[in-house]
Each structure stands twice: as C-alpha cells, then as structure tokens.
Amino acid sequence: MPRIGHRVQERKIRPGFWLAALLLCVALPAGLLAFRQAALPLLIILSVAALAYLAVEGFWLIRLGRSLGVGGSCPMGRAVHGRVLKLIDANRSIAQRLVQRHGVSGLPTRERLIQAMSEGPGILGIIEFADFDRLSAIDPEKADQVLAEIAQRITRMAGTTRIAAHVDRAHFALWFAGASENEAAPALQAITYALQDRILIGGEELLPVIRMGHMLCDPAATPAEKLLSRAFSTLAARHSGALSPADALSQATGYDFALEQDLRRAITSGEFELWFQPFIDARSQSVCGAEALIRWRHPTRGFVSPAEFIPLAEAAGLADEIGTWVLDAACRATRSWSATGLPAVKIAVNVSGRQLERDGFDRLVERTLSRHGLPPHLLELELTETIAMADSRTAALLFERLRALGVAISIDDFGTGYSSLSYLKKLSFDKLKIDREFVTDVDSRRDCQAICQSIIALGRGLGINVLAEGVERPEEMIWLRRHGCQLFQGFHFARPMPESDFLAFARDRQAITRLFTPKTLPSPGRPAPHARIAR
Structure with missing residues (x-):
C-alpha cells in the first residue's frame, strides 16, 4: 500500500464500496428500527458481508483520500489529508493517556508505576480498601465513589515527589x-491513618477499612512486575483470616455492612456497656465474682444481641479492639466497687484467640491493671479449650507470665473442646467451668451426671476450682452441690445485669440465701418454673 503523503496513482472507487458503506451506515440502522428482531439475522449476514468487502477494498479513509486527490494536486484532498492525520494523532494520544489512567480514580495505572520502579531501588507501599468487594456487591456506584475519594486523599498526601498509582480494583500503590x-514507613502509617477517617457519600457516613503493607524493592535483582506481585501476596498473607473470605463477603447483605459500619463507630461513640452476671459461692452464700459481658446499645436499633455483633466483629477484624475495651472497662469498674463498700470480688473477662496471638498481651494486661490500680488477683481471664490448645507451647509461656503477675486463668465451656488431660498438665489453670450442656437436667440425666462427677473429681484432684455455669433450676444446683460443686453461675441465681443492679444484688445477702432454700421444688419430670434462655 502506498504511504500517505506520497503521490499515488488515482483510482476510481468501485460502486460496490459505496454500496457496502451505504448498507452499513443507513440500511442496517433503518432495518433494525423498522423490523426489530424479525430482520436481525438477515441484517447480520449482510453486515458481515459488507465488512468483508470493505476489508478487501482497503482502509476506507485512505480510499476516500485518494478519491479527493490526497497526495496529489487537489487542495481539498490535501486539507482532508492533514485533518485526518491530526485526528489520528489526537486520538492516539488520548488512547495512550486513557490506558495509563484508571477510569474511576484518575490515578496512573500499574504501567506508569512499573516504569518508575524500573529506574532504581525504593520502597513500595500497597494500600487496600478492604471493604470494596462487600460494598460493591451492595452498591457498586457507592463503592466507586469511595475509591475516588480515597484516591483524592492519597494524591493530596503523596505530594509531587512520590508516585501514586491505582494498580488493582481496590489496591493503590505509593x-x-x-x-x-x-x-517511608512513618509516611505510609500517617497516610493509612488519614484514609480511615469518615467518608461522606450521599449523606451517609462510611468508615473505610484500610490495609497497608510495604517492602524494599530493588529492580536490579528482581523485575518490577514480580516485585509488585510479591507485594500483593505479602499483604494478603499478613491479613489472612482478619476478614471474611471473598465468597462470604460477596454474599453480605446491606444490613450486615451497615451494622459493621455502626460497630466501628460504636467503639469511639460510647455505645458499649458492660453487664455483669454473678458467680455465687454456695459455702458463704454470697457473690464471689462476676463475668463481664459486653452489650451494645445502638442509638436507633436499641440493644443488639451479642450473638449478632460478636461474629461480625470477628469477621471484620474488630475483636481485638473490642476485647481491649472490655478488659479496660472491667478493671475500671471492679476497682470502683471497693469505694462503694462492696467486699472484693473477682472479675472474669473473656479473651479471644486473636488477643492471645497479639504480641505483648501480658504487657497490655499489666498496664491496664496498673492504670486502674486493680490488684492482679482480682482479675480472671477466661478462654475456651480450643483457644488454649491452638498453640499449647506459646499459650504455656503466656500463661506463665500472666500467672507471674498474679492473674487467674480459667477454662470456659470445659468438656466441649479438646477435653484432653494432657493439656491440663501442660497448662496451668485456676478454674474449670462445666459447660451448660452438661449442667442442663443433670439431676435427671445419667450421662450428664457421669460427666459432671468426673470433672468435679478432676478439679479436686488437681487443686482447681470448678464452677457450674448455666444453672437454671434449683434441682440442678442441689444435685451439683451434693456432689461437691460449690461455685455457680446461671439464671437460677441471676441473669446478666447492668452495673447498678449487680451492686444491689451483691449487697442483698438475704436474697442470695433464699436461692439456696427454695420453698417448693417441682417433682421429677415436671417442667422447670421458667423457660431456659441462652445467655
């Protein structure tokens, strides 16, 4: 084909060229409007045939230029030729810019980043909007708006000396x-902190979940593309398990996402409360301790069940933060009780596996006790068998440091997890709590009786206190007490209650004593005096 700009021999355009062009430009749209679906197969066939003919004839702009004398002596031909070339150059430039800019954020894409990384060593920071998949499944437009706002914040904070890029759907790079x-690390931490601030979209506030990671990159040793891929893998591995899997996120409902957003705000908005369920000592017939239980008083939904928001907090990576709040609030409350004249009682706080995995958990406990002036022997940490045995060697070292502080450790729901005698030997515990599954109807079920008797005897032999939880009927309490269990917790004595009610209950010794001397007991086989309600 002759090059544009050189003189070429004039050739007539065949009539078929114009016929094919007319078919594509006029007949096809007219046929679709007139006949709709009926003529669609025929029109498709004609269109394919016309396109094939045009391909054989050659690029239509060049043929049109030839017909007007492009490259020849026709002034109009030369003018058209110049405009066509300018249009092609302009479109090429626009196309290149579009390829190197993300359509949502307007930031450069990974091509520009890789080019910069290839020029020399540096630090690559990866920033992820972790809620993108979940929000996109609910409201794609809102998800894109959040991405755009995050991109604007990154651009403002990155300055002109750093290259910011939008390298994946929900991932940015610096x-x-x-x-x-x-x-680089302090700058990335400051940027991450600022990105977690509230975003106002359509009158609704969102708190974005931001993940960040960074790594040293030397393109002389490893290609920039592999370094970028390695940074993605490292960030994903570091946060694996912190959030729900992708398939679960894609099934999240709008209610779940909105509730999670509210949950993030609740931590700093003072919406959490601690309620307390007493531990009763049958020997003194008095309150000897209490379990601290978190409650969420939502400003519009009222009380949200722990069964609803605790799994959500674990899936969203908030369990550690909420657990720290509970520990702090429980120590503060227990220390304040001594000022009211209440005899010293021990406070039990549930500990999650993620808290135990946290570096320096024992130091956190020590600082919390010191801050509130609470004697360590008044704090008891409760954890399940499964959590305790997840990494028994690490747990043994941690328990040793905690007990050295004077903090007690108890096993909750004993008998439902590993139930291995070996870990009782490896790990030091101060209390075993018989799970409610074995306490319910223990007065009439032989299987429950055998298990409870074994646990009570085990605790006595190891010098470990045994507490029966979930005691809801006096018959259960009487049977357990008769077989050597002296510590109780359950609805028969008291439900979880606000702090003021707990203090009033703990001071009412006569009311507690009456719980051990019921006036009338239902005969065996008769229903319990009240329905069993889960904690």
Whole structure:
C-alpha cells in the first residue's frame, strides 16, 4: 500500500464500496428500527458481508483520500489529508493517556508505576480498601465513589515527589524512589491513618477499612512486575483470616455492612456497656465474682444481641479492639466497687484467640491493671479449650507470665473442646467451668451426671476450682452441690445485669440465701418454673 503523503496513482472507487458503506451506515440502522428482531439475522449476514468487502477494498479513509486527490494536486484532498492525520494523532494520544489512567480514580495505572520502579531501588507501599468487594456487591456506584475519594486523599498526601498509582480494583500503590524504610514507613502509617477517617457519600457516613503493607524493592535483582506481585501476596498473607473470605463477603447483605459500619463507630461513640452476671459461692452464700459481658446499645436499633455483633466483629477484624475495651472497662469498674463498700470480688473477662496471638498481651494486661490500680488477683481471664490448645507451647509461656503477675486463668465451656488431660498438665489453670450442656437436667440425666462427677473429681484432684455455669433450676444446683460443686453461675441465681443492679444484688445477702432454700421444688419430670434462655 502506498504511504500517505506520497503521490499515488488515482483510482476510481468501485460502486460496490459505496454500496457496502451505504448498507452499513443507513440500511442496517433503518432495518433494525423498522423490523426489530424479525430482520436481525438477515441484517447480520449482510453486515458481515459488507465488512468483508470493505476489508478487501482497503482502509476506507485512505480510499476516500485518494478519491479527493490526497497526495496529489487537489487542495481539498490535501486539507482532508492533514485533518485526518491530526485526528489520528489526537486520538492516539488520548488512547495512550486513557490506558495509563484508571477510569474511576484518575490515578496512573500499574504501567506508569512499573516504569518508575524500573529506574532504581525504593520502597513500595500497597494500600487496600478492604471493604470494596462487600460494598460493591451492595452498591457498586457507592463503592466507586469511595475509591475516588480515597484516591483524592492519597494524591493530596503523596505530594509531587512520590508516585501514586491505582494498580488493582481496590489496591493503590505509593512509590518512594530511593527512600529507606525508616523514611517511608512513618509516611505510609500517617497516610493509612488519614484514609480511615469518615467518608461522606450521599449523606451517609462510611468508615473505610484500610490495609497497608510495604517492602524494599530493588529492580536490579528482581523485575518490577514480580516485585509488585510479591507485594500483593505479602499483604494478603499478613491479613489472612482478619476478614471474611471473598465468597462470604460477596454474599453480605446491606444490613450486615451497615451494622459493621455502626460497630466501628460504636467503639469511639460510647455505645458499649458492660453487664455483669454473678458467680455465687454456695459455702458463704454470697457473690464471689462476676463475668463481664459486653452489650451494645445502638442509638436507633436499641440493644443488639451479642450473638449478632460478636461474629461480625470477628469477621471484620474488630475483636481485638473490642476485647481491649472490655478488659479496660472491667478493671475500671471492679476497682470502683471497693469505694462503694462492696467486699472484693473477682472479675472474669473473656479473651479471644486473636488477643492471645497479639504480641505483648501480658504487657497490655499489666498496664491496664496498673492504670486502674486493680490488684492482679482480682482479675480472671477466661478462654475456651480450643483457644488454649491452638498453640499449647506459646499459650504455656503466656500463661506463665500472666500467672507471674498474679492473674487467674480459667477454662470456659470445659468438656466441649479438646477435653484432653494432657493439656491440663501442660497448662496451668485456676478454674474449670462445666459447660451448660452438661449442667442442663443433670439431676435427671445419667450421662450428664457421669460427666459432671468426673470433672468435679478432676478439679479436686488437681487443686482447681470448678464452677457450674448455666444453672437454671434449683434441682440442678442441689444435685451439683451434693456432689461437691460449690461455685455457680446461671439464671437460677441471676441473669446478666447492668452495673447498678449487680451492686444491689451483691449487697442483698438475704436474697442470695433464699436461692439456696427454695420453698417448693417441682417433682421429677415436671417442667422447670421458667423457660431456659441462652445467655
């Protein structure tokens, strides 16, 4: 084919060229409007035939240029030729810019980032909007708006010396050329902190979940593309398990997402409360301790059940933060009780597996006790068998440090997890709590009686206190007491209650004593005096 701009021999355009062009430009749209679906197969066949003919004839702009004298002596031909070339150059430039800019955020894409990374070593920071998949499944437009706002914040904070790029749907990158980790890490942490601030979209406030990771990159040793891929893998591995799997996120409902957003705000808005369920000592017939239980008083929904928001907090990676709040609030409350004249009682706080995995958990406990002036022997940490045995060696070292502080450790729901005698030997515990599954109807079920008798005897032999939880009927309490269990918790004595009610209950010794001397007991086989309600 002759090059554009050179003189070419004039050739007539065949009539078929114009016929094919007319078919594509006029006949096809007219046929679709007139006949709709009826003529669609025939029109498709004609269109394919016309396109094939045009391909054989050659690029239509060049043929049109030839017909007007492009490259020849016709002034109009030369003018058309110049405009066509300018249009092609302009479109090529626009196309290149579009390829290197993300359609939602307007930030450069990974091509520009990889080009910059290839020029020399530096620090690569990866920032992820972790809620994108879940929000996109509910409201794609809102998800894109959040991405755009995050991109604007990154651009403002990155400045002109750093390259910011939108490298994946929910991932952004910052390239610190020639920087050290000591220079880049504080800047990335500050940017991540700022990105977690509230975003106002359509009159609704959202708290984005941001993940961040960084790594030192040397393109001389490893290609930039592999370094970028490695950074993605490292970030995903670091946060694996912190959020729900992708398939679960895609099935999340709008209610779940909105409730999670409210849950993040509740931590700083003072919406959480601690309620307390007493531990009763049958020997003194008095309150000897209490379990601290978190309650969420939502400003519009009222009380949200722990069974609803605790799994949500674990899936959203908030369990550690909420657990720290419970520990702090429980120590503060227990310390304040001594000022009211209440005899010293022990407070039990549930501990999650994620809290135990946290570096320096024992130091956190020590600082919390010191801050509130609470004697360590008044704090008891409760954990399940499964959590305790997840990493028995690490747990043994942690328990040793906690007990060295004077903090007690108890096993909740004993008998439902590993139920291995070996871990009782490896790990030091102060209390075993018989699970409610074995306490319910223990007065009439032989299987429950055998299990409870074994646990009570085991505790006596190891010098460990045994507490029966979930005691809802006096018959259960009487049977357990007769077989050596002296510590109780359950609805027969008291339900979880606000702090003021708990203090009033703990002071009413006569009311507690009456619970051990019921006036009338239902005969065996008769229903319990009240329905059993889960904690």
